[in-house]
Amino acid sequence: MTNQDMSDFSMLDLFRMELETQAVLLNENLLLLEHQPQSPKELETLMRAAHSIKGAARIVEVEAAVKIAHIMEDCFVAAQAGTITLGADEIDILLGGVDFFLQISQVHESQLDNWLAERDRQVEMLLNAIATILAPEVVGAGLSAVAPTLEPEEIQEIIASAVPPTPEADIENLDQRPTVEDETALTVVTQAQDIPTVVEEAIPLLDRERATTPVPSTIQTSSGIDRVVRVSAHNLNRLMGLAGESLVESNWLHPFADSLLKLKKRQRELSNILAKLRESWTNEHHHQLIEDYLYEAQHKERECREILSTQLEELELFSRRFANLSDSLYREVIASHMRPFLDGVKGFPRMVRDLARKLGKQVKLDIIGESTQVDRDILEKLEAPITHILRNAIDHGIELPAERLALGKPEKGTVRLEATHRAGMLSITIADDGRGIDLEHLRQKVISKQLVTPEMAAQLTEQELMEFIFLPGFSTANAVTEFSGRGVGLDVAQSMVQEVGGTLRAISMSGKGMSFHFQLPLTLSVIRALLVEISGEPYAFSLTRIDRILMIPRDEISVVENRQYFTLNEHNIGIVAAYQVLELKEYAIKADALPVVVISDHLNRYGLVVERFLGECNLVVRPLDARLGKVPDISAAALLEDGSPVLIVDVADLVRSIDNLLNKGKLRRVKQDTNRTQGQKQKRILVVDDSITVREMERKLLENHGYDVEVAVNGMEGWNAIRTNYYDLVISDIDMPRMNGIELVSQIKNHTKFQSLPVIIVSYKDREEDRIRGLETGADYYLTKSSFHDDTLLNAVVDLIGH
Numbered sequence: 001m002t003n004q005d006m007s008d009f010s011m012l013d014l015f016r017m018e019l020e021t022q023a024v025l026l027n028e029n030l031l032l033l034e035h036q037p038q039s040p041k042e043l044e045t046l047m048r049a050a051h052s053i054k055g056a057a058r059i060v061e062v063e064a065a066v067k068i069a070h071i072m073e074d075c076f077v078a079a080q081a082g083t084i085t086l087g088a089d090e091i092d093i094l095l096g097g098v099d100f101f102l103q104i105s106q107v108h109e110s111q112l113d114n115w116l117a118e119r120d121r122q123v124e125m126l127l128n129a130i131a132t133i134l135a136p137e138v139v140g141a142g143l144s145a146v147a148p149t150l151e152p153e154e155i156q157e158i159i160a161s162a163v164p165p166t167p168e169a170d171i172e173n174l175d176q177r178p179t180v181e182d183e184t185a186l187t188v189v190t191q192a193q194d195i196p197t198v199v200e201e202a203i204p205l206l207d208r209e210r211a212t213t214p215v216p217s218t219i220q221t222s223s224g225i226d227r228v229v230r231v232s233a234h235n236l237n238r239l240m241g242l243a244g245e246s247l248v249e250s251n252w253l254h255p256f257a258d259s260l261l262k263l264k265k266r267q268r269e270l271s272n273i274l275a276k277l278r279e280s281w282t283n284e285h286h287h288q289l290i291e292d293y294l295y296e297a298q299h300k301e302r303e304c305r306e307i308l309s310t311q312l313e314e315l316e317l318f319s320r321r322f323a324n325l326s327d328s329l330y331r332e333v334i335a336s337h338m339r340p341f342l343d344g345v346k347g348f349p350r351m352v353r354d355l356a357r358k359l360g361k362q363v364k365l366d367i368i369g370e371s372t373q374v375d376r377d378i379l380e381k382l383e384a385p386i387t388h389i390l391r392n393a394i395d396h397g398i399e400l401p402a403e404r405l406a407l408g409k410p411e412k413g414t415v416r417l418e419a420t421h422r423a424g425m426l427s428i429t430i431a432d433d434g435r436g437i438d439l440e441h442l443r444q445k446v447i448s449k450q451l452v453t454p455e456m457a458a459q460l461t462e463q464e465l466m467e468f469i470f471l472p473g474f475s476t477a478n479a480v481t482e483f484s485g486r487g488v489g490l491d492v493a494q495s496m497v498q499e500v501g502g503t504l505r506a507i508s509m510s511g512k513g514m515s516f517h518f519q520l521p522l523t524l525s526v527i528r529a530l531l532v533e534i535s536g537e538p539y540a541f542s543l544t545r546i547d548r549i550l551m552i553p554r555d556e557i558s559v560v561e562n563r564q565y566f567t568l569n570e571h572n573i574g575i576v577a578a579y580q581v582l583e584l585k586e587y588a589i590k591a592d593a594l595p596v597v598v599i600s601d602h603l604n605r606y607g608l609v610v611e612r613f614l615g616e617c618n619l620v621v622r623p624l625d626a627r628l629g630k631v632p633d634i635s636a637a638a639l640l641e642d643g644s645p646v647l648i649v650d651v652a653d654l655v656r657s658i659d660n661l662l663n664k665g666k667l668r669r670v671k672q673d674t675n676r677t678q679g680q681k682q683k684r685i686l687v688v689d690d691s692i693t694v695r696e697m698e699r700k701l702l703e704n705h706g707y708d709v710e711v712a713v714n715g716m717e718g719w720n721a722i723r724t725n726y727y728d729l730v731i732s733d734i735d736m737p738r739m740n741g742i743e744l745v746s747q748i749k750n751h752t753k754f755q756s757l758p759v760i761i762v763s764y765k766d767r768e769e770d771r772i773r774g775l776e777t778g779a780d781y782y783l784t785k786s787s788f789h790d791d792t793l794l795n796a797v798v799d800l801i802g803h
Contacts, residue, residue: 023098338523373421397435463505684710
């Protein structure tokens with residue numbers, strides 16, 4: 001964070017930032033100390049955190065924070081010296097001090113004085129309680145009357161009177177603690193868990209000598225830890241947008257290079273024409289002057305071709321470099337938008353500990369995958385669902401210690417919170433080893449709420465039964481408690497999951513525990529999308545919001561009461577024209593099969609008929625201008641590879657729009673073109689092989705079966721042909737000059753435009769490792785050249801592109 005950035009903050013703003021950071025340290029280490037009493041590492045960290053808060057509070061003159069932080073620091077120092085022991089009850093009191101710091105950090109600067117004045121009594125009680133940890137016998141003599149005005153020297157007297165003489169070495173350690181006089185106001189750090197980098201910006205407002213006091217050695221920067229700076233979400237979003245545009249702009253070079261290849265091809269054709277023309281003039285003995293002109297034209301054409309070839313090669317190299325650079329920039333920006341899972345769950349150990357103590361239970365929270373990277377927006381949205389599920393687990397799932405022992409379980413229950421990346425998704429698991437849900441009890445609950453009939457309830461599977469717990473107001477708890485049982489929490493979790501395009505499922509093992517499994521997109525900033533064409537314009541559907549995509553033959557469409565539908569897995573799904581829902585120009589589908597995108601919500605499922613499928617791609621999501629308000633059926637926008645804009649469909653809103661059309665009786669049937677053409681376009685195949693014999697054999701074989709065939713003599717020529725022409729299939733050899741078959745297949749499958757182009761490798765190499773290598777590269781078939789003598793090659797071609 002720069003000096004200019006920090007100059008916008010007041011001293012109290014900086015103080016609040018430091019309070020939040022140090023409170024996290026205090027919370028974490030107090031909870032660790034509860035399980036590892038008298039741990040030197042945790043006590044040292046706690047002492048330093050309280051000391052930093054005390055110094056910062058003194059600079060901004062928040063005396064209540066000074067006194068609380070100072071007496072907490074003295075507790076930690078006394079614990080270090082071994083004169084007191086911090087047990088669970090003492091930690092409860094100290095956590096109250098941490099909560100008070102967090103409350104201060106949330107109060108606006110203009111209201112802070114009044115807020116503190118209203119809480120004088122609370123501060124006095126808190127000081128009195130903490131002082132009992134240090135010197136309980138003194139408090140009985142009237143410490144409550146003096147605690148609010150204790151000076152540091154008086155606190156030291158209390159410690160001295162309550163603590164027996166310490167060994168000489170320990171006294172020396174105590175004396176080495178930073179004193180109030182050499183207090184550093186705000187400490188420069190470079191670790192994520194440390195104080196924000198604010199010292200340099202605070203120096204003009206602070207005493208220079210005080211601000212330059214050396215930082216205690218225990219919080220010196222570790223050279224192995226990256227610097228962490230604060231970046232506003234607005235700036236980061238703009239940076240991400242620019243990185244996405246850079247990536248899009250780099251993709252513009254590919255079609256530009258392709259156009260130059262076409263130009264090069266046209267020049268070659270021109271050269272051939274000039275050669276034939278010159279030959280005809282020469283044969284007919286025309287004037288020498290015309291022949292000279294033709295010779296000069298050919299010479300100039302050759303020069304242009306050579307220049308074009310050179311520039312084309314340089315352009316391809318630049319395109320590759322620029323694409324790699326843009327991709328690297330884009331990935332770095334995406335990474336900066338991610339945060340470790342731990343950042344979003346730091347408060348849960350404290351919540352679990354406090355709730356378990358209130359309920360008289362013993363619970364351990366295991367957090368696994370703390371370093372798993374999560375999109376910051378998703379991490380914020382996860383807080384409420386995880387909170388509700390953890391509360392349910394502790395309140396209703398985990399048994400009391402005596403009950404657990406009677407069941408043969410450990411006295412202390414365990415709740416596991418795990419985050420990991422799996423199959424391109426973020427997987428969050430929350431599991432406990434409590435009592436779980438009795439499925440028969442759940443079945444009876446569903447019947448009693450009249451959600452289904454008893455007959456239907458008896459046929460519900462375990463998975464279908466568990467879906468009911470996510471309904472609003474549904475609860476299996478026998479009584480509503482202060483913490484859970486109202487049937488709200490799981491509804492909140494399900495709503496959040498639907499909002500981001502994920503899934504949530506619950507699994508229960510009665511008597512053994514309960515688990516919830518979230519499957520969420522890795523980031524909300526980039527989505528994998530299906531591109532479709534509707535009324536001549538491209539639209540994008542997030543793949544996570546699509547149930548299926550299908551090509552439905554016209555003869556499989558039925559009509560009941562003027563409503564069209566098709567059957568999928570024994571379920572009838574109504575079809576709706578996308579142009580009607582989005583209020584676009586009407587069009588007729590000319591193909592023999594309708595391209596259908598199946599979408600749904602919890603209650604309804606529809607087949608949305610589009611004009612055609614355009615393919616899949618990654619899109620950098622760009623929010624719509626706030627001045628537009630909520631655009632019906634549209635959630636965001638993005639840029640395609642050619643720089644053209646595309647709208648991203650809001651599937652949930654689209655389903656609601658279809659429901660509205662149905663309820664109003666305005667839904668029309670999908671228009672069909674009865675005069676569609678009967679003929680089929682001839683399929684085009686490119687054969688790439690350096691052997692003229694093999695090329696001609698494959699060409700004749702395929703042409704005899706009605707295919708349009710072109711040939712290329714090596715991988716590079718084949719790649720240039722693919723970039724400049726359209727083909728339905730590529731058949732390639734492996735061993736070729738300039739670019740071999742494996743490299744060619746790799747180029748095809750790594751190019752966004754051609755990755756869906758089917759490829760067959762035909763080679764003399766028949767070893768298993770060669771076959772595996774070809775298929776792993778992306779080939780759809782790997783055949784040996786002996787396949788010419790039977791129907792293997794033709795069958796593979798028909799399987800991939802039809803007759």
